[in-house]
Structure formats: C-alpha cells, structure tokens
Amino acid sequence: MGNKVGIIGIGLIGGSIAKGLRSSGWATDIWGVDANPSHAAKALELGLVDQMATLEEATIAMDVLVCAVPVENLVGILPGIMNGLKPGQIVIEVGSTKTPVYEALKNHPKRAQFVSTHPMAGTEFSGPEAAVEGLFTGKRGVVCDKELSSPDALRRIEHLYTEGLGMQLIYMGSIEHDVHTAYISHISHICSFALANTVLEKEKDEKRIFELASTGFESTVRLAKSSPETWSQIFHQNQENLLDVLDEYINTLLKYKGLLLSGSYDTLKDELKKANDITRILSAKK
Amino acid sequence: MGNKVGIIGIGLIGGSIAKGLRSSGWATDIWGVDANPSHAAKALELGLVDQMATLEEATIAMDVLVCAVPVENLVGILPGIMNGLKPGQIVIEVGSTKTPVYEALKNHPKRAQFVSTHPMAGTEFSGPEAAVEGLFTGKRGVVCDKELSSPDALRRIEHLYTEGLGMQLIYMGSIEHDVHTAYISHISHICSFALANTVLEKEKDEKRIFELASTGFESTVRLAKSSPETWSQIFHQNQENLLDVLDEYINTLLKYKGLLLSGSYDTLKDELKKANDITRILSAKK
Numbered sequence: 001m002g003n004k005v006g007i008i009g010i011g012l013i014g015g016s017i018a019k020g021l022r023s024s025g026w027a028t029d030i031w032g033v034d035a036n037p038s039h040a041a042k043a044l045e046l047g048l049v050d051q052m053a054t055l056e057e058a059t060i061a062m063d064v065l066v067c068a069v070p071v072e073n074l075v076g077i078l079p080g081i082m083n084g085l086k087p088g089q090i091v092i093e094v095g096s097t098k099t100p101v102y103e104a105l106k107n108h109p110k111r112a113q114f115v116s117t118h119p120m121a122g123t124e125f126s127g128p129e130a131a132v133e134g135l136f137t138g139k140r141g142v143v144c145d146k147e148l149s150s151p152d153a154l155r156r157i158e159h160l161y162t163e164g165l166g167m168q169l170i171y172m173g174s175i176e177h178d179v180h181t182a183y184i185s186h187i188s189h190i191c192s193f194a195l196a197n198t199v200l201e202k203e204k205d206e207k208r209i210f211e212l213a214s215t216g217f218e219s220t221v222r223l224a225k226s227s228p229e230t231w232s233q234i235f236h237q238n239q240e241n242l243l244d245v246l247d248e249y250i251n252t253l254l255k256y257k258g259l260l261l262s263g264s265y266d267t268l269k270d271e272l273k274k275a276n277d278i279t280r281i282l283s284a285k286k
Numbered sequence: 287m288g289n290k291v292g293i294i295g296i297g298l299i300g301g302s303i304a305k306g307l308r309s310s311g312w313a314t315d316i317w318g319v320d321a322n323p324s325h326a327a328k329a330l331e332l333g334l335v336d337q338m339a340t341l342e343e344a345t346i347a348m349d350v351l352v353c354a355v356p357v358e359n360l361v362g363i364l365p366g367i368m369n370g371l372k373p374g375q376i377v378i379e380v381g382s383t384k385t386p387v388y389e390a391l392k393n394h395p396k397r398a399q400f401v402s403t404h405p406m407a408g409t410e411f412s413g414p415e416a417a418v419e420g421l422f423t424g425k426r427g428v429v430c431d432k433e434l435s436s437p438d439a440l441r442r443i444e445h446l447y448t449e450g451l452g453m454q455l456i457y458m459g460s461i462e463h464d465v466h467t468a469y470i471s472h473i474s475h476i477c478s479f480a481l482a483n484t485v486l487e488k489e490k491d492e493k494r495i496f497e498l499a500s501t502g503f504e505s506t507v508r509l510a511k512s513s514p515e516t517w518s519q520i521f522h523q524n525q526e527n528l529l530d531v532l533d534e535y536i537n538t539l540l541k542y543k544g545l546l547l548s549g550s551y552d553t554l555k556d557e558l559k560k561a562n563d564i565t566r567i568l569s570a571k572k
Contacts (some may be wrong), residue, residue: 120500140497170497183488184498188506191477194538196561198531201538202469203567210567211426211456212470214406218568220474222505225565228558232551239546245484246546250539252480252487257532260525265518272514275482279511281489281496282504 003160004029006058006065008077010043012123013094014068015131017165018048023133026164031058042128059084064160067093072233075104082110090153092117092160096181097237098144098174112150115157116174118142118181119167124225134166141167144174182241187249189223189231190242196224289446290315292344292351294363296329298408299380300354301417303451304334309419312450317344328414345370350446353379358519361390368396376439378403378446382467383523384430384460398436401443402460404428404467405453410511420452427453430460468527473535475509475517476528482510 005027007014014032021027032049034040040052058065059081067074067081074093078101081091092115093101105111121139123130141161146154161167172180199221203209235242259268291313293300300318307313318335320326326338344351345367353360353367360379364387367377378401379387391397407425409416427447432440447453458466485507489495521528545554 120498122500122502124502139500142498170494172494180492180495180498183485183492183495184503185500187484188481188503190539190542191481191506193558193561194535194542195474195477196564197557198473198535198538199469200560200563200567201534202531206466206469208456208458209466209469210570212406212428212466213568214408214425214471216408216410216509217470217474219505219508220477221564221568223502224561226558226562228555228562231558232555235546235554236549236551243543243546245488246539246543248487249480249484250536250543252484253476253532253536253539256476256480257529257536260521260529260532263522265522268521269514269518271483272479272512272517274486275479275510276512276514277486278482278507281486282499282507284496 002028004031004061004063006031006033006053006062007049008033008055008058008065008067008081009069010034010039010048010128010131011068012126012130012132013119014066015043015046015048015128016121016133016135017066017068017094017119018043019131019133020136020165021160024164024166026160029062031062033058039128046128046131048128048131055081056084059089063089064156065089065091067091067095070230070233071095071097071100071237075100078105078114079108082108082114085110085113088152089113090115090156092157094119095237096185096234098177100237102145102174106148111148113153115146115149115153116144117157117161118144118177119161119165120185124222126227126230137166139167141165141169142177143169143171144177146171178238179241182238182245186234186238186242187245189226190235190246191249192221192223193226193231196221288314290317290347290349292317292319292339292348293335294319294341294344294351294353294367295355296320296325296334296414296417297354298412298416298418299405300352301329301332301334301414302407302419302421303352303354303380303405304329305417305419306422306451307446310450310452312446315348317348319344325414332414332417334414334417341367342370345375349375350442351375351377353377353381356516356519357381357383357386357523361386364391364400365394368394368400371396371399373399374438375399376401376442378443380405381523382471382520384463386523388431388460392434397434399439401432401435401439402430403443403447404430404463405447405451406471410508412513412516423452425453427451427455428463429455429457430463432457464524465527468524468531472520472524472528473531475512476521476532477535478507478509479512479517482507 296318
C-alpha cells in the first residue's frame with residue numbers, strides 16, 4: 001500500500017483504475033497524464049487524479065506507471081517511458097491486444113520492469129466521465145508473459161490487481177491472450193456493430209422498426225455503442241486472429257442459412273441446442 | 287375488470303400474463319390449459335392459475351382465452367377453439383410471428399371475436415418456473431390487423447394490455463409485423479446462437495477460453511440460452527423475412543472482412559460510427 005501511481009490516459013479504463021486504487025487505499029498519490037486537454041480538465045474536475053502532469057514529470061515522480069492509452073499509441077510511447085525508468089519503478093499497460101507490445105519491448109534492456117496486463121472489464125462508454133467505481137471488482141485480470149517481468153515487479157503488480165482492484169488473476173502468453181480475446185471479446189463487438197449497421201440500414205425504409213425493439217435486441221446490440229476509435233484500433237492490432245474467428249462466424253451463419261433454405265428445422269434445432277451449452281459454461285465461471 | 291381468463295400454454299409468456307392479470311386485478315379467475323403434465327403441475331404449485339382444465343372446459347367457461355402455445359401449434363388449435371365460441375367470448379394469441387395465423391383465420395366466420403397480439407417482452411428462459419411478475423410493465427404490445435376484430439373485442443383486449451398488463455399499444459398489419467420482428471428480434475437471436483456455436487467450437491481446442499469471458503460477451507451471447515424448440519419454430523414461421531435480413535447481416539460482416547483484409551481502418555471506423563447511431567435510437571425509445 002501507499003503507492004504513487006501515474007495513469008497515462010484518463011478515460012474509461014484509466015479513470016476506473018484511478019477510482020479503484022484510491023478507494024482501496026492502494027494508491028496514496030495519483031497523477032494523471034492525458035494529451036487531450038478536455039479529458040485532463042474533466043479528470044481533475046471529477047477528482048479522478050490529484051493532479052495532471054506531463055509524461056516526463058510522472059515518469060520521474062511515480063512508483064508505478066499505468067499506460068491506459070489506445071492500443072495504437074502504446075507501441076509508440078512505451079519504449080520512451082521505459083528508457084527513463086529508475087530501478088524499482090514499474091510500468092504496466094492495460095490494452096486489449098498484447099502481441100504488438102510484446103514484440104516492441106521483448107528486447108528492451110529494462111523489460112523486467114514492465115508487466116503486461118489486461119483487466120477484463122469495460123462498458124460501452126468512453127472518456128473520463130465513463131469511469132466507474134468498482135468496475136473491476138470480482139472480474140478477471142490477465143498477466144501475460146510473466147516470466148519476462150522481474151519477481152519484484154510481478155509481485156507488486158499482482159498486489160495492485162488483487163488488493164488494489166479486487167480482481168482474480170490468470171496467466172497466459174501474449175499470443176494465447178490475443179487468440180482468446182478475439183473469440184471472447186473482439187468478435188462480440190463485430191457481431192453487435194454489424195447488427196446495428198444491418199438494422200439501421202433497414203430503418204431508412206421502415207421508420208417504425210425500432211418501436212418493436214425489445215430487451216433481447218438491446219442486449220445483443222449493446223456493444224455497438226462502443227468507441228469507434230478504440231475498436232477500429234483493436235481490430236487492427238488483432239487483425240489476424242479476428243479474421244480467423246470472423247470466418248468461422250460467417251461460416252456458422254451460412255450453415256444456418258442453408259438449414260433455413262432447405263427447411264432442415266430439426267438440424268437447426270440441434271444447432272441451437274448446442275449453442276445452449278453456453279449457459280453451462282457461463283454459469284460455471286461465476 | 288373481473289374477467290375470467292383461460293391461458294392455453296402456461297410457460298414463460300402464458301405464466302407471466304397470468305401473474306400480471308392477477309396482480310392488476312384484471313382477471314378474477316384464471317384457468318390454465320397445458321398438454322405437458324409437468325408444466326401443468328408446476329403452474330398449479332406456483333399458483334399461476336386457480337385450476338388446470340381441458341381446452342374444452344376452458345372454452346366453455348372463460349370470457350377471454352389467451353393462446354400462448356408455440357407458434358407451430360397455433361394454426362392447429364385456433365380454428366377449433368374459435369368454432370366453439372359463444373357470442374361475447376374473445377380469443378387472442380401472443381406468438382412471435384403473425385402471418386401464418388392471419389392466413390389461417392382470415393376467412394373464419396368468427397374472426398371478429400379474435401384479436402392478434404404480440405407482447406414485446408421475454409427472457410431467455412422457458413417453462414412456468416420462468417414466469418415473471420411485471421415482465422410486460424412499460425413495454426410495447428402490438429395489435430395486428432385491428433380492423434378484422436369487432437370494436438367490442440378490440441376494446442376489451444386493448445384494456446387487457448393497457449390496464450391489465452401495463453403495456454403501451456402500437457398497431458400494424460401482420461405482414462409489417464413479421465418484417466419488423468425479423469429485424470429487431472429474430473436476427474438478434476440468430477446472431478447470439480451463431481456466436482455461441484462459433485466460440486464453443488473453438489473451445490474444443492482451447493479449454494481456457496471462457497476464463498476471459500467478460501460482461502460484453504455475456505450480453506451479446508445472452509439470447510443463445512433461449513429455447514431451441516421455440517426459436518426453431520419462429521425461424522420456420524418467419525423464414526422468408528429472416529433470410530432477407532440474414533443475407534444483409536452476412537453481407538455486412540463480409541464488408542467488415544474486406545475492410546480488415548485491405549487494411550481500410552478509416553473506412554471501418556466510419557462503419558462503426560454509423561453503428562453508434564443505435565444509441566440515439568434506443569434512447570429516443572425510452
């Protein structure tokens with residue numbers, strides 16, 4: 001406890017980490033860094049951080065630096081931050097794809113002071129106003145490539161996640177992480193965005209269509225409210241895995257289409273029964 | 287108020303209607319009819335109905351008969367029920383597709399005693415245990431082809447929906463209804479079922495994949511828990527409209543795939559921005 005934490009990028013994730021670390025007492029001082037002046041002002045106004053600082057100031061003064069910037073910016077800023085680290089300082093990043101950062105830092109002389117992490121929680125909103133108290137509590141956090149971090153850095157970041165944010169940790173390699181998130185998170189966003197586009201296109205002709213929107217539709221389409229900037233970047237960074245799962249998803253839909261066209265409703269029902277198995281898996285997770 | 291209501295099919299929807307009509311006082315007597323003995327026993331045990339009866343007994347004794355059986359059974363049982371009606375009795379059905387019943391009853395001599403309706407609410411669960419108090423409160427109910435019902439029957443069923451269940455009514459033709467529900471409800475179920483199948487298939491090789499399931503995934507895949515019997519029937523009944531929207535959905539996904547393959551992330555971002563417009567529409571609905 002009693003850590004000084006710099007948060008680079010005070011949006012939904014960075015802001016929610018700030019709230020969590022403050023309420024648990026894990027952080028005593030929280031400085032924010034954000035290139036967007038209106039985000040910076042909002043973060044101060046909301047009390048997410050004690051003060052805003054430059055990246056250089058935060059790198060000098062803080063014990064732990066949490067990089068919560070969009071994934072495309074991480075590869076650009078991380079090596080520079082790492083270059084300036086003193087012994088004992090730690091850098092983490094919390095992005096949704098891991099392989100690009102793994103590649104960018106694997107030969108960095110201070111790689112052992114870096115821990116690659118991913119808190120598996122979020123909402124469809126963005127910006128500092130979207131920061132939520134308790135967003136991470138009880139959720140899973142992933143630590144990638146733990147063998148590349150020093151035992152001390154790893155132990156302190158495990159403590160940040162478990163005691164500071166109330167998360168349960170799981171461990172895997174960056175490559176495995178990116179395959180799994182393509183299946184579990186990224187394709188869900190593609191499904192929702194594409195569903196919204198499909199229905200909105202139809203609405204041009206049928207003005208009354210949304211009068212019928214039920215809670216089932218709202219649930220399926222919820223992720224289509226997510227940030228286009230964030231998600232086009234994530235899709236870019238994880239393009240190869242995403243294309244694999246997107247092909248499988250399209251093939252599943254084409255199979256359904258074939259069953260509808262041939263009137264094979266018993267086979268279709270069998271497919272839907274198989275899909276029901278998701279209930280068992282999601283409830284086992286609780 | 288003070289109506290005797292027979293509910294044919296005491297599952298999620300029939301049972302929730304029973305709860306709603308009882309708590310509002312709209313129904314004084316509620317009889318249930320169900321071909322499934324364990325559903326019948328459960329409905330009695332849960333107090334959803336005052337007694338279980340045969341279809342014939344309910345048709346003789348009740349003022350209003352609510353047919354909440356699977357859509358494929360409606361066309362089979364509705365003409366027989368209608369044949370036995372005395373003047374003043376009313377029959378409604380609450381299925382998710384409207385055109386097949388419209389066709390089956392359009393020339394029935396007692397068509398004016400029938401009202402075609404669809405309460406736009408549900409959950410992913412099924413059976414009498416799934417019946418929920420307040421499921422319909424504040425939601426939309428649809429009345430189809432109102433010009434085919436007698437003014438008295440229409441007025442009483444409007445009263446059932448608004449005063450008995452607390453719903454807001456909208457009106458449209460059966461054909462329009464089935465186009466709209468394909469876009470708003472049925473394709474959402476296809477998206478979710480197919481997403482579950484896609485991810486479950488991958489899980490065969492990657493046992494740990496569900497450790498990463500976040501609330502976003504759970505939201506998108508929620509409808510995949512729905513009843514295969516109910517939904518394979520709905521897909522069958524609305525096959526033509528569903529194939530139209532499924533084609534559009536697949537084409538949207540193929541467009542995304544093309545943008546990923548060609549690295550056109552700015553165009554992809556524009557598509558995601560368009561999808562964001564769903565926020566405006568869903569919030570305008572509230």
